[in-house]
Amino acid sequence: MWFSAKLCFFLVFIASNFGAFVRSDGGKATDCFQCLWDGSGSSNCADNPDKVISCSTGYCYTNVNAKGILGRGCVGKDDGFVTSNENCESRKGKCILCSDQVKCNNHKLKELKCYEATYTISDPIIMTNTHSKVCAWALEDLGCYHLEKNGKIEKGCMSNLDEQTRAQYQADNDVEICTRENCNSMVVKQLKCSQCSNEKDVNCADPTALQNTADCSQVSSSCLVGIDKNGATHRTCGTTEQQAKDKFEKYEMCHGTTCNDHIFPEHRLKCLQCQGGSDCELKTPESKQNLKPKVCEIYTDKEKCYTYYENGGKVYRGCMTDQTDSRKSCEKNDSNCQKCDESGCNDKSGAKKVKVSLLLGVTLATAVIFGLLR
Incomplete structure (x- = not known):
């Protein structure tokens, strides 16, 4: 008699609490935290939720809606926040499901700062503290973004974007996404x-x-x-x-990678440049092939090329702004120096100039001797 009464009581207990142990889909029910918080005032909802409800569907959620309201609760058609698993799963980073343990929906909010700005490549903005903004709440590290397309730049928080735009940016090669605070500081993506x-x-x-x-x-x-x-x-x-x-x-x-690698100004003078080597004499086709005009190191719009013929037979070529001994000698010995002002103009062979100089010397010496003999 006593045993029968006890068994009857146990069966009644099981029947009355069946919904607390079995999910509506046949699985195990659970307990979930339940709260709402819009960010104003103080609340335990963000860091230490304490209100608990029984959840017959067995799925708890943590959710941040489009208005920035944090909610925790039990997924179900009677819930005013998240009515189905699909509804939560479609909002990656803003809604998280869990069913692995009792009161599992204690997920922490991810707080992040990103630079926010819009400008053009031709009129850039260097990021400062005034451009750093607190992002909308998220439950995952959605990160900061830098969009660069058609000469325009846009920066901001991924969590501030709607689901559709966020998905587009995540798949767009023109968007750089990073997950550290203010990590989208670059003026351009790559330069x-x-x-x-x-x-x-x-x-x-x-x-x-x-x-x-x-x-x-x-x-x-x-x-x-x-x-x-x-x-x-x-x-x-x-x-x-x-x-x-x-x-x-x-x-x-x-604008553009290594776009500053050209001659500037465009029409600056080029001269043959060499200091006494065999190629400098330009006696062979090979030496003429090896020695090509190069841009003068120092710019002036009055630049000239020079060829200096040393009395010993060596030839030197360069720019009149060079800081070489041959250029200095060229300025001091005008008779041994040829100057010109067109690119590559100092390309004449040196032998003729030397012979002319020697011939003039011999002629002068002969004239002097002849004068003395008279």
Whole structure:
């Protein structure tokens, strides 16, 4: 009699609590945290939810809706926030399902700052603290983005975008996405500029001699080539127009990787440049093939090429702005120096000039001797 009463009581208990142990789809029911928070005031909902409800569907959720309201609860058609699993799964990064344990929906909000700005490549903006904005709440590291298309730049938080736009950006090769705070600081996605200066490099003016590049993507959207007051050539990342005017007598800025690797100014003089080697005499077809005009290292619009014939027979060629001993000798010994002002014009053989000089010397010496004998 006692056993029968006890068994009956147990069956009644099971029947009355069946919904708490069995999900509506036949699985196990669970408990979920339940709360709502719009971000105003103080609330345990974000970091330490405490209200618990029984969930017959067995699926708990954490969700941030389009209005930025945080919600936790049990998925179901009677829930005013998330009515189905599909509804949550379609909102990646903004809604998370769980069913692995009791009160599993205690997911933490991801807080992030990203730079927000819109500008054109031709009128860039360098990111500062004023451009750093707090992103809308998310439940995953959705990150910051940098969109670069058709000369326009757009930066912002991925969590601020609607689901459709966010999906488009994630699949777009023109969009750079990163997940660290303010990681979208680049002015442009990728930009390398030729980098050199006559103050440090052998001949920054000559594009064929360029070797180094600089990553300018964090500081500029353009490359620059400029001539300073001393005629030296500089190649580097672009600056503002005012900074360029303050530093250079002539300059040019351009957009595109290593776009500053050309001769500047375009029509500056080229001269044959050599210092006494066998090729410098230009006596053979091979030497003429080996020795080609090169851009003069220092720029001036009054530049000239020279050929200097040393009395010992050696030949020197270069630019009149060169800081070489042969150029200095050329200025001091005009009779042994030929000058010209067209690109590649100092390409005449040196033998004839030397012979003429020797012949003049012999003639003068003969005249002097003849005068003395008289």
